[in-house]
Amino acid sequence: MAEAVRHSGETRRGFLNWFLGTSAGAFLLSVLYPVGRYLIPPAVGESAAGTVTLPIKPEDVKPNTGQIFKFGNRPGILVRTPAGELRAFSAVCTHLNCTVQYRPDLSHIWCACHNGHFDLTGRNIAGPPPRPLDAFVVNARGNQIVVSKGA
Amino acid sequence: MGTLDKGHGRLWLWLDERIGLAGLEKLAKKKEVPVHRHTVWYYLGGMTLFLFLVQVATGILLLFYYRPSAEEAYESVQFLMAEVEFGWLIRSIHSWAANLMIFTIFLHLFSVLLLKAYRPPREVTWLSGIALMAIAMGFGFTGYLLPWNELAYFATKVGTEITGVVPGIGPFLRRLLRGGDEVTGATLTRFYGIHVAVLPAVAALLLGLHLFLVQKHGMSVPPAVERRAGIRGTMPFFPNFLLRDLVGWLSALAALAALAAYLPAELGQKADPFASAPVGIKPEWYFMFMFQTLKYLPARILGIEGEIVGVLGFGVGGLFLLLIPFLDRRTARGEPSRLFTGIGIALILYMVALTYLGYTASATR
Numbered sequence: 001m002a003e004a005v006r007h008s009g010e011t012r013r014g015f016l017n018w019f020l021g022t023s024a025g026a027f028l029l030s031v032l033y034p035v036g037r038y039l040i041p042p043a044v045g046e047s048a049a050g051t052v053t054l055p056i057k058p059e060d061v062k063p064n065t066g067q068i069f070k071f072g073n074r075p076g077i078l079v080r081t082p083a084g085e086l087r088a089f090s091a092v093c094t095h096l097n098c099t100v101q102y103r104p105d106l107s108h109i110w111c112a113c114h115n116g117h118f119d120l121t122g123r124n125i126a127g128p129p130p131r132p133l134d135a136f137v138v139n140a141r142g143n144q145i146v147v148s149k150g151a
Numbered sequence: 152m153g154t155l156d157k158g159h160g161r162l163w164l165w166l167d168e169r170i171g172l173a174g175l176e177k178l179a180k181k182k183e184v185p186v187h188r189h190t191v192w193y194y195l196g197g198m199t200l201f202l203f204l205v206q207v208a209t210g211i212l213l214l215f216y217y218r219p220s221a222e223e224a225y226e227s228v229q230f231l232m233a234e235v236e237f238g239w240l241i242r243s244i245h246s247w248a249a250n251l252m253i254f255t256i257f258l259h260l261f262s263v264l265l266l267k268a269y270r271p272p273r274e275v276t277w278l279s280g281i282a283l284m285a286i287a288m289g290f291g292f293t294g295y296l297l298p299w300n301e302l303a304y305f306a307t308k309v310g311t312e313i314t315g316v317v318p319g320i321g322p323f324l325r326r327l328l329r330g331g332d333e334v335t336g337a338t339l340t341r342f343y344g345i346h347v348a349v350l351p352a353v354a355a356l357l358l359g360l361h362l363f364l365v366q367k368h369g370m371s372v373p374p375a376v377e378r379r380a381g382i383r384g385t386m387p388f389f390p391n392f393l394l395r396d397l398v399g400w401l402s403a404l405a406a407l408a409a410l411a412a413y414l415p416a417e418l419g420q421k422a423d424p425f426a427s428a429p430v431g432i433k434p435e436w437y438f439m440f441m442f443q444t445l446k447y448l449p450a451r452i453l454g455i456e457g458e459i460v461g462v463l464g465f466g467v468g469g470l471f472l473l474l475i476p477f478l479d480r481r482t483a484r485g486e487p488s489r490l491f492t493g494i495g496i497a498l499i500l501y502m503v504a505l506t507y508l509g510y511t512a513s514a515t516r
Contacts, residue, residue, distance in 0.1 A: 034237035038212060042234040 051148040054078065058140040061086065066102025066109065069147070075099050076136060076147060081120050082107055088147045089122045090134035100133070109133065182369065182388035187376045192262035193392075194399045195255055196365070201400040202252035203358070205407065206290075209245040210347070217297065219343035221336030224299035225421040232418060243411035249291055251403065253437045256284050257502075264475070264495040267482045268371035274476040276364040279357050281473050286354050291435055293346040299339060304422035305432050307342070308334045313445075316462045335424070374485055433509065440505035441465055443512070472498075 054069050056078065061067065066079040068091055077091035079102055089109070091099050098113035108125070109118040116127035123132045139146045159167075167173050184193060216235055218227040231238035260280065263269060269277035296307045311334065315325035330337030376382060386392055434442045444465075448457035471478070481488035 034240055035212065037236040038238060038241055039215065040236065042236065 051146060052076075054145040054147060056145055057143055058086065058145055061145075064104050064107060068099065068101075071136070071147065077102065077109065077133075078138070078145070078147070079109065079120065086138045086140055086145065087120060087122075088136040088138045089118075090136070092133075093129055094124065094131040094133065095127070095129040178366070179389040180387065182366070183385040184370055184388050184392045185372050185385050186383045187372070187381045189262075189266055189373055189376060192266060193370055194396060195259040195262055197396045198399050198403055199252055199255040199259055200358075200362075201403060202248045202255060203354075205248040205404075206245065206252060207351070209241050209248065212241050213245055214347065219297070219340055221299060221339055221422075224297060224339060225418070228298045228418055232416075239415050240411055243415040244407055246416035247407055247410045247414075249294065250436070251407065253287055253291060255403075256287055257437070260284060261495065261499055264498075265492060266371070266373040267375075267479070267488065267491070268373070269476040269479075270371065270374065270482045270485075271476070273364070273368055273371055276361060276368065277476050278473065279361040279364065281469075283354065283357050283361060285469075286350055286357065288437065290346060290350050290354075291437065293342040293350070295435060296339060296342045297346065298418055299422045300419040301422055301426070301429060302419055302432065304334060304424070305428045306434055307338065308428075310434070310438075311338070313458075313462060316456075316458050317466075318459060318463075333424070374482060375487070377485075378487075436506060436510075439509035440502045443505045443509035 052069070052071050056067070056069065061078060061080045063080050063084050064082045066077050068075050069078055069088075070076070071090070075091035077089050077100060079087045079089070081087060089100075093100050093111040093113065093116055095111065095114055095116050098111050100109050100111045100116070100118065102108075103110040106117070108120055109122070110116070111118075111127070111129065114128050116129040117125050118129065118133050119125050121132075122135045124130065136147045136149060139148070163172060184190070213231070216227055216231045216238065218224055228242070231242060263277070263280065292307075292310055296303045311325050311328045314328060315321045317324060326332060328338070328341070329335070330341040372382060433439065441461075445458060445461045448461045450457050452460045475491065476483070479488050479491045482491060
């Protein structure tokens with residue numbers, strides 16, 4: 001008899017512990033799930049545009065200079081080579097994402113953060129950058145410069 | 152150690168040696184809660200604390216998406232409500248828990264007032280409690296502006312204008328609050344700083360003091376219960392009282408979830424400094440009794456502007472509330488104090504009546 005009473009008491013305790021534990025777990029999950037999802041930023045409509053018309057006139061870009069432009073929400077760099085050719089690249093350094101600049105004294109593209117060098121075809125020629133800069137296609141149509149992603 | 156060690160794992164022992172858990176455990180086990188017919192009022196402070204913790208957690212989450220500038224605030228909240236997963240839920244809970252917290256603070260305040268729990272040696276507990284209520288209202292006032300919508304904009308215009316009524320330093324205070332002569336993006340940045348940095352810091356300090364004092368003095372037994380020897384015994388705070396507290400917290404959470412799901416926080420129109428105030432504009436409900444009082448005051452009272460009389464009146468009223476433990480000498484001596492019970496009831500009736508009128512009286516008349 002005494003054995004049976006103690007036994008049923010233990011089962012009741014066991015059930016309560018299981019019940020409370022499961023409830024607490026479910027509660028925790030129902031809080032953590034929304035919070036977890038909330039913390040993940042929604043995909044922002046990244047400008048999918050493959051083509052950008054620059055607010056720069058072709059004649060304003062002098063030989064042996066470069067300037068940064070907005071390509072969607074990332075920077076691009078427009079370069080006029082000493083020979084007078086217009087070229088455009090992604091301005092994001094392939095090393096650690098700094099924005100590169102044109103160095104007229106070296107006549108090539110340079111990243112100030114870790115001394116990365118790129119030549120006028122975007123190829124990484126010195127310093128830590130592991131890959132060339134992404135090249136864009138440049139079209140100077142009359143008064144406008146149109147930059148688009150390669151083919 | 153000895154008997155206390157029973158039932159504790161190695162981690163507990165490791166931590167105990169380093170940070171002294173046994174002392175905390177002893178403290179928790181020492182606390183006893185008196186059981187009598189007013190015991191139920193003891194749960195309100197804990198519920199307020201719970202809602203405050205909800206505010207801290209959801210507030211931190213909102214910071215992840217919110218942008219405190221006149222150009223972006225409205226858009227960032229709109230983004231949060233429409234795009235961010237569960238963004239509507241987090242914001243709605245923040246908004247509803249704020250309202251529920253102010254409500255439980257009022258209930259807590261009035262129960263303490265009517266049960267005379269401010270009696271010696273709990274005067275400082277009362278003072279810190281009143282200060283915490285003022286801070287909670289400050290949280291409400293500054294937080295209301297942050298979505299930068301039409302209602303928030305005008306509420307802030309009116310609210311800050313009221314400080315300008317204070318004789319002498321009023322205009323200076325108004326400028327200080329607004330960060331300029333008008334409510335602009337500068338006001339928004341200022342309120343943001345107050346809401347997420349200044350008030351939380353002060354609240355944490357005062358809350359620490361308040362809770363420490365409650366722990367130090369224990370629960371106050373109402374003098375009337377004491378006189379009639381109405382205590383039926385005590386219950387251990389840990390775990391008996393705490394588990395009952397927990398039931399209250401879960402109920403509050405259930406209410407919060409239901410309110411947030413069925414009545415999510417709205418955003419309305421973006422603030423336009425060059426638009427007229429919308430018809431029927433009202434403050435948050437907890438400012439309503441003051442708002443309505445100011446409406447009823449005539450333009451001039453004894454040659455002074457009615458507004459000034461009203462604002463000064465509220466100042467004096469607040470000071471009176473703050474000083475009650477020092478004014479109520481009968482309670483301090485352990486005698487019945489009908490006068491202060493009457494004052495408490497009158498205060499409740501006044502606030503309820505004016506709030507009711509604020510919502511029912513015609514706004515255009």
